[in-house]
Amino acid sequence: METKTLFDKIWDSHVVESISNGPDVLYIDRHYIHEVTSPQAFAGLEKRGVPLARPDRTLATADHNIPTLNQDKPIQEKLSRLQVKTLTDNCNKYGVTLYGLNNPFNGIVHVIGTELGFTRPGMTIVCGDSHTSTHGAFGAVAFGIGTSEVEMVFATQCVLQPKPKKMRITINGKLQPGVTSKDIILYIISRISAGGATGYFVEYAGEAIRSLSMEARMTICNMSIEMGARGGLIAPDEVTFSYLKDKEFSPKGKEWQESLDKWKQLHSDDGAVFDKELTFDASSINPMITYGTNPGMGIAVNGNIPALNEIKESERSSFLKALDYMNFKPGMSLEGFPIDYVFLGSCTNGRIEDIRAFASMVKGKKKAPSVTAWIVPGSHQVEKQAVAEGLDKILEAAGFELRQPGCSACLAMNEDKIPAGKYAVSTSNRNFEGRQGPGSRTLLASPLTAAAAAITGKITNPAEFIS
Amino acid sequence: MAIEKFNILTSACVPLPTENVDTDQIIPARFLKATTRDGFGENLFRDWRYNKDNTPKPGFVLNNPLYKGDILVAGKNFGSGSSREHAAWAIYDYGFKAVVSSFFADIFKANALNNGLLPVQISPGFLKQIFSAVEENPSTQLQINLEKQTITLLSTGKYEKFDINPYKKSCLLNGYDDIDYLLSRKEKIMAFEKQNGK
Secondary structure (H helix, E strand, O other): OOOOOHHHHHHHOOEEEEOOOOOEEEEOOEEEEOOOOOHHHHHHHHHHOOOOOOHHHEEEEOOOOOOOOOOOOOOOOHHHHHHHHHHHHHHHHHOOEEEOOOOOOOEOHHHHHHHOOOOOOOOEEEEOOHHHHHHHHHOOEEEEOOHHHHHHHHHHOEEEEOOOEEEEEEEEOOOOOOOOHHHHHHHHHHHHOOOOOOOEEEEEEOHHHHOOOHHHHHHHHHHHHHHOOOEEEOOOOHHHHHHHOOOOOOOOHHHHHHHHHHHOOOOOOOOOOOOEEEEEEHHHOOOEEEOOOOOOOEEEOOOEOOOHHHOOHHHHHHHHHHHHHHOOOOOOEOOOOEOOEEEEOHHHHOOHHHHHHHHHHHOOOOOOOOOEEEEOOOEHHHHHHHHHOOHHHHHHHOOOOEOOOOOHHHOOOOOOOOOOOOEEEEOOOOOOOOOOOOOOEEEEOOHHHHHHHHHHOEOOOHHHHHO | OOOOOOOEEEEEEEEEOOOOOEHHHHOOHHHOOOOOOOOHHHHOOHHHHEOOOOOEOOOOHHHOOOOOOOEEEEOOOEOEOOOOOHHHHHHHHHOOOEEEEOOEOHHHHHHHHOOOOEEEEOOHHHHHHHHHHHHHOOOOEEEEEOOOOEEEEOOOOEEEEOOOOHHHHHHHHHOOOHHHHHHHOHHHHHHHHHHOOO
């Protein structure tokens, strides 16, 4: 019998037709949209005079461009206000469900889609956002697309896509205390580089991956794009099923049982062949932090920035350019380095478990006076849950406050900008130059590492902080 | 709706030897607030190109009058990061018709092709030769022949073949648009939906 990878099973069952010597016409089960990458696609649809094929498979939210304070008031910034209004008008016109500002289901597109059960195992999922790979945590083929492709899906519920190659990354063994899924993915990217998985769709496997919660799995799949992968996925299991049970849009009753039977078939067959296989040992992963201007430039929090002679000659000028931007020196240690800002949030680490982890670390302690901290829940549902668990009170007592949901300082399209030259320990996904505001300097890390930095005002190994 | 046809492009080029040029550098997020596709070229490489007070940074290649042309030549892993098609729009709107690098990020490559901007992937060695030739003589000409899938450094005659998906090649040569193609397959798509209970 032919053996197939999980990715093959899902992809192949969604191919409407293959163009000879060309891409596949791939059917899309779920299409998430937001205010930034959809307006030109709606305008294209309008110009062509064609209807939106499947509004029932489309879900919209406003997240990238919205303030995280005073959301009940009109958006101050004119262009942002217009973009959010354009989304609202388009959704009304084409009959797309929109969880806009102040809707109880509003939040970051990759947080709400999963927590509402709109994302399910075995689906093909796209969104005009590269972090669509997040949804792969449920055993779905999920990937980011450009605006022309958003228009394709609007018009036909399909995209034209060449089938990527397949890679499996296996993490064996058990994680050390203080090491989270964010550290796993930062470690992988630091090992294979920011372009190391370009052209591949990655399946994550192994004991360490299986041991993770859904929130933690989402963090890993989310950052697949940061090593260039088309997407990342994890085979669904009991953790997935119990997470999905009773979610807002999850199948109910008989349909749930039928779905479950199908979902249980979703795994790579024994002997399925991947184009590339990588294996890492969980016990060798430490809490990680990035020091440069791409997510592949990561080190253990208690490690050192590579010395110049450890960098390939062809890559030295880029390495030095990045260090110059960060104002770091080759070979230096980052532990104890003073920082200015801490950002907890984003589609990478803005879920309830991330807020729990942060709160557990700062409980009974005080925020360093030198640090400005922004704690931004990924959605209103996350915010509600945090309040229900009393996490807001723990945070408040330690000198932190919860802001309102949105993408916020991850890409700084709204007012939440890190000032030029300042250092931010951020739980988001990109440390590119100016990503968090012109001239800002980003150090990517886990919620635990971010919490430790918020308390001490310095880069701190969370593992030591716990003990 | 057609895209502009691409066949043979002969031009001087603009060298940007930086590696991992991400889409946040190509077009920073704060310029993504538009609701149309126009005008992004103005903010192409904004923070590398301009100071805070909007004066041009003289050291950046787009501000150097020596370098002109329709071809951008960049270091490896060009276009990594966000899926923003605005990056391709900005490069095209600025006036580039092709980007040459030794490695492209996937989403950027797809976005470029969907907008008639040709990504040309060449070997690291040939890229190095082009950078040296342009450094020596800024008016060095490159010729990209899509039909033959070749890129030639005209000063030396040295050329390389490059890969492009045959479907995408025919789209660019003829100015076809993917959405028109997909709309022409509508019946087949609807049959698929029916058959699979979608």
